[in-house]
Amino acid sequence: MDWNILGHQWAVDLLAQHAAHGGLRHAYLFTGPSGVGRRTLALRLAQAVNCLKPPIPGQPCGTCPACSRLEKMQHPDLAIIQAEQVGGTLKVDQVRDLQRSLSLSPYEARYRVALLLRFEEAHPSASNALLKTLEEPAPKVLLLLTAESVESLLPTIVSRCEVLRLRPLPLDEAADGLQRWGLPAAEARLLAHLSGGRPGYARRLHDQPELLEQRQSWLNELSALLGGSRVERFAYAQAAARAALDDRDTLRTCLQVWSSFWRDVVLSASGSAAPLTNLDWSTPAQTLASHLGLEKAHAVLERTEQTLSLIDRNVHVRLALENLMLDLPSARL
Numbered sequence: 001m002d003w004n005i006l007g008h009q010w011a012v013d014l015l016a017q018h019a020a021h022g023g024l025r026h027a028y029l030f031t032g033p034s035g036v037g038r039r040t041l042a043l044r045l046a047q048a049v050n051c052l053k054p055p056i057p058g059q060p061c062g063t064c065p066a067c068s069r070l071e072k073m074q075h076p077d078l079a080i081i082q083a084e085q086v087g088g089t090l091k092v093d094q095v096r097d098l099q100r101s102l103s104l105s106p107y108e109a110r111y112r113v114a115l116l117l118r119f120e121e122a123h124p125s126a127s128n129a130l131l132k133t134l135e136e137p138a139p140k141v142l143l144l145l146t147a148e149s150v151e152s153l154l155p156t157i158v159s160r161c162e163v164l165r166l167r168p169l170p171l172d173e174a175a176d177g178l179q180r181w182g183l184p185a186a187e188a189r190l191l192a193h194l195s196g197g198r199p200g201y202a203r204r205l206h207d208q209p210e211l212l213e214q215r216q217s218w219l220n221e222l223s224a225l226l227g228g229s230r231v232e233r234f235a236y237a238q239a240a241a242r243a244a245l246d247d248r249d250t251l252r253t254c255l256q257v258w259s260s261f262w263r264d265v266v267l268s269a270s271g272s273a274a275p276l277t278n279l280d281w282s283t284p285a286q287t288l289a290s291h292l293g294l295e296k297a298h299a300v301l302e303r304t305e306q307t308l309s310l311i312d313r314n315v316h317v318r319l320a321l322e323n324l325m326l327d328l329p330s331a332r333l
Helices: 009-020 038-050 065-071 092-102 124-135 171-180 185-194 199-207 209-226 230-244 248-270 279-292 294-312 317-327
Strands: 027-031 078-081 112-116 141-147 162-165
Touching: 009 038, 009 162, 027 038, 038 065, 038 112, 038 141, 078 092, 092 112, 092 124, 124 141, 171 185, 171 199, 185 199, 185 279, 199 209, 209 230, 209 248, 209 279, 230 248, 230 317, 248 279, 248 294, 279 294, 294 317
Parallel strands: 027 141, 027 162, 078 112, 112 141
Antiparallel strands: none
C-alpha cells in the first residue's frame, strides 16, 4: 500500500488491511515523538475508511472531496480535539462536547472520526470522561489518539486502543525519502539529521525556513557568548529572561538547540561513530571538542540540559541562565 507517508510501512500495511477487510478497531493510539508522523498516519486511516473512490480496498485516492477535506482537517465528520497550545491542558469539557457530537450519525462519511491530538496533555478528568466512549463506542465512530508514549496515558485508556508505536526513521532512509519529495540532496541530508529522523518535523523545517533561520541565529549567539566577556554574557541572560516573561517556549527551544550542539561536541570528543545533529556546524563542534576534551564538553552539555529542566520547573529564569553563562567555556569558533 502507498499512503504517501515517509516510512512506517508496517503500520500502513496493518491499517490498510484493517480498513479493507472489515477488521477496523474502534480506537487507535499512535505514539512516538512529535514530528514522527502520528497525525499524518491517523489522517490517512480516516481517508482510507471514508474515501469515495478507493482505487483498491484500503487505499485512499487522495483526491476525492472526502480525502481532500480530511487532508485539510476540514471535513464535517472529523472532530479535532487538543489542548489550546502545546504544553497546555486538554479539558474535560472538550471531551464532553466531543461525546455529544459522536452520538450523532455521520453527516456524509461512512465513519465519524475523532482525532485527539497530544492526549498526554489531557487532564485526568478528561481521560476518565473518554473511558466511557472507549468502553461503549457508538457504531460508525473511529477514535484516533496521538501521544508521546503509552506511559504518559492512563493504562485504562491504552488497554482500550490498538497501539501503534512509531519510531524515528534511520537517517539515510529519511534523507532518501525527503529527496523523493523533491528536496535537494544536501538539504534532505541536513534536515534528516536536524529532525533526528522525524519526517514530519523535517518537512516543517523545509516549509518554514524561518525556523532554520532562528536556529542559525541561536547558534551564532552561542558562538558569540563563548568568545564574550562575563558582562556580555550576563547582559544576554538578562535580556533572554525578560523575553521569557512573555514567551518561555522560545527560550526552551533555544536551549534545546544549544543542547543538540553540545551533544555533537561530546560525540566528536569521544570519537563516537554516532551521527551528528548539526551537520552544518560540525567543524565548530570538532574545534570545541579538541579544545575542551570529553569531560569538559560533557559537563557543559549536562549544565545546559539542567538549565532547561529548571526552566521547565518554573524556577527563576534569569538566575538559571546566569549560572549557565558562568559555566560556558571561553573559546573562539
